Amino acid sequence: MDKQLISLNFESGVYICKIPFDLKYLAKDSRFGWTPATKTWNSSSNLHALNLKDAILESIEEDNT
16 A cells, blocks of 8 residues: 555644545544545544544554554
């Protein structure tokens, strides 16, 4: 699988995730909300951000096996 860039930043109390379209289920399943204007997934929840981080890391591990 090709390498794909994922970013997760925290700005002004909001976690902002940019993720490739084919991996959008990771953000969606972590309860991030889609913002069409910025084409980002967003959440103000620490728990949602931790869930997303874990999902991303798990996805990476699966790709490396």
